[in-house]
Every structure is written in C-alpha cells, then in structure tokens.
Amino acid sequence: MLICVCQEHLERALDEYTEEHEVAPSIFLRVQLEREGKEVATQCSYCQKESFYVVKGNAD
Numbered sequence: 248m249l250i251c252v253c254q255e256h257l258e259r260a261l262d263e264y265t266e267e268h269e270v271a272p273s274i275f276l277r278v279q280l281e282r283e284g285k286e287v288a289t290q291c292s293y294c295q296k297e298s299f300y301v302v303k304g305n306a307d
C-alpha cells in the first residue's frame with residue numbers, strides 16, 4: 248500500500264494506513280522516491296492538489 252498525499256492530507260493517510268495495517272508507515276517525500284526511479288502519483292489521493300508526501304511501509 249502506497250498513498251500519495253499533499254501536505255494537508257498527510258495525517259489522514261497516516262491514520263488510514265495505520266488502521267489497515269496496524270503498524271505505522273514511513274513517510275517519504277515524493278521527489279525523493281522519484282529520484283530513486285519509483286513511479287508515484289503526482290496527485291493527492293484525497294484532493295486535486297499535487298502530492299508532496301508518500302506514505303508507505305518499508306516493505307512496499
């Protein structure tokens with residue numbers, strides 16, 4: 248599970264991830280993952296804004 252969010256929705260993504268997986272996820276900057284060549288959504292999962300953070304587990 249990988250959630251891309253804007254700054255405003257970071258907390259919501261953390262809550263949803265934690266609820267579903269019962270462990271806290273890690274927070275990455277989208278630009279950081281893009282630099283590593285990973286494909287991440289440029290739009291927030293909850294609104295129309297550009298994504299800034301990526302919330303995901305270490306194994307994802």
Ligand SMILES: [Zn+2]
Nearest residue numbers: 253256291294
């Ligand atoms: Zn958002």
